[in-house]
Amino acid sequence: MCESMRRSSLPVVSLWFASLAPAVAQCGIAFNALLPANGVDGEVIAAATWDVDGAGPLSPEVVVAGNFTRAGGLQSPGIARWRTSSGVWSTMSPPSGAAITAMVTLPNGDLAVAAGGVHLWNGTWTTTSGAPAATALAVAGNGDLLAVAGASVHRRSAGVWQSIGAPAGASLLRTIVGMPNGDIMVAGFFQVGSISFGSVARFDGTSWSVIGPGINSGDEFRCMLVRPNGDLWVGGRFFDAGGLGINRIARWNGSSWSALPSFSAASAATVLAMSNLPNGAAVVVGALPFADHAQVFQNGAWSSLGVPVPPSQPNQVNAVVALPDGGVVIGGNFTTVGAATVGNLALARAGSWSPLWSGVAGDVDAAVLLGDGRLVVTGEFSSLFGVAASRIGIRGTDGSWTGLPALDGRGLAVAAGAAGEFYVGGSFVTAGTQVGNGIARWDGAGWQPLGTGLASFGAPGVVRALLPLPGGEVIVGGSFQSAGGAPAQNVARWNGSAWSALGPGLGGAVRALARLPDGTIVAGGDFNSLAGQFVSRWNGSSWQPYGTPPSGAVRALVVDGADLILGGSFSGPGPQPNYSLGRSSAGAWIPFGPAGAASTIVRLPDASLLVGGAFQLPAGSAGLLRVQGQSASVVAAGSVEVRALVLQASGQLFVGGAFGSIGSVVSSGLVRAAPVCAANAVVVGAGCTGSGGPNVLASLALPWIGATSVARASGMPATGIAAFVRGVASADVLLSSLLPQAGAGCRLRVDPLLLDAVVPAAGVAVGQLVLPNDIALIGQSFCEQVVALELDPQANLLTVTATNALSLTIGSF
Secondary structure, eight states, X not given: OOOSSOOOOOOOHHHHHHTSOOOOOOOOEEEEOOOTTSSBSSEEEEEEEEOTTTTSSSOOEEEEEEEXXXXXXXXXXXXXXXXXXXXXXXXXXXXXXXXXXXXXXOTTSOEEEEESEEEEESXXXXXXXXXXXXXXXXXXXXSOEEEEETTEEEXXXXXXXXEOOOOTTEEEEEEEEEOTTSOEEEEEEEEETTEEEEEEEEEOSSOEEEOTTOBOTTOEEEEEEEOTTSOEEEEEEOSOSTTSOOOSEEEEOSSOEEEOTTOOOOTTOEEEEEEEOTTSOEEEEEXXXXXXXXXXXXXXXXXXOSSOOOOSTTOEEEEEEEOTTSOEEEEEEOSEETTEEOSSEEXXXXXXXXXXXXXXXXXXXXXXXXXXXXXXEEEEEEEETTEEOSSEEEEOTTSOEEEOSOBXXXXXXXXXXXXXXXXXXXXXXXXXXXXXXXXXXXXXXXXXXXXXXXXXXXXXXXXXXXXXXXXXXXXXXXXXXXXXXXXXXSEEEEOSSOEEEOTXXXXXXXXXEEEOTXXXXXXXXXXXXXXXXXXXXXXXXXXEEOSOOOEEEEEEEEEETTEEEEEEEEEOSSSSXXXXXXXXXXXXXXXXXXXXXXXXXXXXXXXXXXXXXXXXXXXXXXXXXXXETTEEEEEEESXXXXXEEEEOTTSOEEEEEEOSEETTEEOBSEEEEEETBOOEEEEESOOOEETTEEOEEEEEEOOBTTSEEEEEEESOOSSEXXXXXXXXXXXXXXXXXXXXXXXXXXXXXXEXXXXXXXXOBTTEEEEEEEOOSOGGGTTOEEEEEEEEEEEOTTOOEEEEEEEEEEEEEOBBO
């Protein structure tokens, strides 16, 4: 597993790396959407609209049914609801154990569903008594519910089901509609003697009759649609209607058949569903061999419905729902529309397709990764990937989203505490049922206030920055005049039970906080009370200027070794009048970066910076930059504003902000990004057990070029040496064949080239390997293992044990 490096016998690190065969790759950062909650995880068979409050203020919902178990990331087998305005999914229990084959909305707002019998939904399910085993449903002209069961037709009037028989010769009816004049139309298969043929029949309230010459033998019907002018459209898989050679879709005007202009399809095509649009057009979907599986008929001509659903089988569209705003929802068996990945559902508005839910319903302002791997996001939004979340929510390690009790105002900052809790700050008064006044703590079970919170001239304060300290205290910055009722100007400290001021505070909004290696607190923002400074340091008793930084508003601070990096919007000397970044180095401030505003900064393992914001470059606008030294390159161009960046130990990033798409990924508000040439660590084999317990080696910091690979060995002896063994090739040798003191079953799994001896402390040894910043290393692999040597007080060797090995691949951002 570790043999992609060329072998070398040189035990010197720099020469070892210099000997490697080049493996230069095209690297960079790639975006991908957070898709677990997108669409449904199986085929959609039927869809309809349902409005919980009728003419009330709530927008309608789209109800979908089919062969799925999850919708929008929620467990909802077979049926689910999607709110059109917010993109929020709601679960529904299926009405029976039978599969749902059809749905229709009744004039009173109830949803009728065929699933064995017929069931009504108005917030709860009601099973209609005496219902047939329906396979198709429709609404009659007078509002009665119509159903087809086999070859018979049934009507539910005044709550009672009754049979109205079947047209002569009908053997299987597939679809039914009610006409405005009260007629009932059905289509399906008919039998006369030994001849089977497809046809359409009409019930005029008294008797059945087959209309026109019908449609030829072997033809199949799937759907019917009554147009605004009273015409009836019939769709399916057929070659003729009325002897006119009409293909796949036919029009009946009450007296004769006719073809729709320019509609033609190959022999494999099938029309599966149709719907009227609010503007008078009609949309036809199915398994169609066009640029997509959805076509619009308007003004006498056909056109494609936006970005295509690929026509290749088994892709097909089974259901279509027209929304009041002119949007169209389609469902079926497909995974993509254009470049967007979808889960069997898609939404078209203004001729452009998107996943049914493609991100955050609003903007993400801040995010933080908790110690257990969960992601907390806050901002101004109503849902997260289809799950209701009012301004704050959590993404679990399994990718599922959960909304927390709502904030009644915007979340602007979030920070993880030392014990698994986290803090959120912003422009809210309440968090859930608790009065926070700008700040609250989530303890894992509910929101807790921090005293009486923050205030500003009689109004609640606004928190814009949070900085947890190692001892459990939290420094809070923002726009406020008091904390816990005591004076505190724009910056304050919470010690777990009480607030305190940091001297006289600062004379303007604090928007960023950082802690230097020596423990000094640094604040940046809109204040200029200290000799025109917009960044200041707290020395324990007073605020002091931090050199002479460029003039401007500070939005982000990050410590970079001995330097401090500022993000914001600045002006100063140099080749350009405006900058978005500044660096404090050796007591001097250096402005750099493009014009615009930097909102967030993270330091990558290779010491480069990823900077989010809204920037203006000669080539256009950008929202995400990578900065190496003082040189910036564009990661994400276009009308993108990045406000939150979270870096995982694996090198993956979460990118949040105000955008509908980023790169080529359609996902609003939040995406995931990852280096194309990612570093990796894979466990090889198992360790054995010594006097300190099981010997286990784990990667703490992955091997990136220009960075330091760090591994931790646990279970080491109380007295002894941990030998970090590194090489470019694997091995499999019993240690007892080399050292008789080795424990039974302990194996050497690395062909050694480099040895690094470390004295363990409290049973733990940490090893480091500095990697050159050389692109030739990208994609190369090496092995690492720890051999534990237990010694007696006289330094005699007592026992030898070994950890598992790691196969490590070197990566680059």
